[in-house]
Amino acid sequence: MRAAILVEGVSDSAALHALAKRQGRDLTAEGVEILVMDGATNAARYLREYGPAGQGLKLAGLFDEAEERFFRLGLARAGFEPGPETEDLEELGFYVCRADLEDELIRAVGAEQVLRIVAAEGEERSFRTLQRQPAMRDKTLLHQLRRMMGGRSGGKERWARLLAEAVPLDRVPRPLDMVLARL
Structure with missing residues (x-):
């Protein structure tokens, strides 16, 4: 695995897998794994484990609007420097669903x-x-x-x-x- 997409739940994973397949992508062959965190409150743990201080994978993520604070805090704790705006999170590869998936x-x-x-x-x-x-x-x-x-x-x-x-x-x-x- 070279990269991971962090998602809150299985519905996010199901949607991304279906879309990737429709786009002709084989995420497994590409070394990209979708990691289900079982809720945004686990973002800090996953970001530490898989980010630069852990496995050093290239990371991206998807989260619901109401959960932005958990990703922002998790990114900060994992050594990233998220700015104050949602757009700053996008620069790091983390994207918000308004209101949800x-x-x-x-x-x-x-x-x-x-x-x-x-x-x-x-x-x-x-x-x-x-x-x-x-x-x-x-x-x-x-x-x-x-x-x-x-x-x-x-x-x-x-x-x-x-x-x-x-x-x-x-x-x-x-x-x-x-x-x-x-x-």
């Missing part, structure tokens, strides 16, 4: 196409039930879709892979495209 993918694929995927996966009835719940009735379609994706065990991973397989390659969300291009 699911949000990025739904916007890139388009809500109507996502609904077609939901139907094709046999989940339309379940999704319509979720939409009728009192807490969901006034929410946007984007919010409802994001909620559905995280509502079941393994759901985020499943939907991340399906949406990454469906997104037009010229509409891949910027943070996913950039993190793959970095390594």
Whole structure:
């Protein structure tokens, strides 16, 4: 392994693997591994272990907007010098999903196409039930879709892979495209 992409969870890994495959890349053959940290709070440990003070790998990463502080702190503790802006993290190879991976993918694929995927996966009835719940009735379609994706065990991973397989390659969300291009 010569390089690693640090990600918060298995859904990020599933999306990146699917996109890399669609781009004709074999990450394993290239010596690039996607490391699932099981949450952004583990960023410091992974950055120390795999960064310059540890294995000395070339690193990049992907994180949700709400988790930026953990990556910033982790980078500082691992000997990197992250500046105060999100763009400073990008210069180091770490990219933010606004608001999260699911949000990025739904916007890139388009809500109507996502609904077609939901139907094709046999989940339309379940999704319509979720939409009728009192807490969901006034929410946007984007919010409802994001909620559905995280509502079941393994759901985020499943939907991340399906949406990454469906997104037009010229509409891949910027943070996913950039993190793959970095390594």
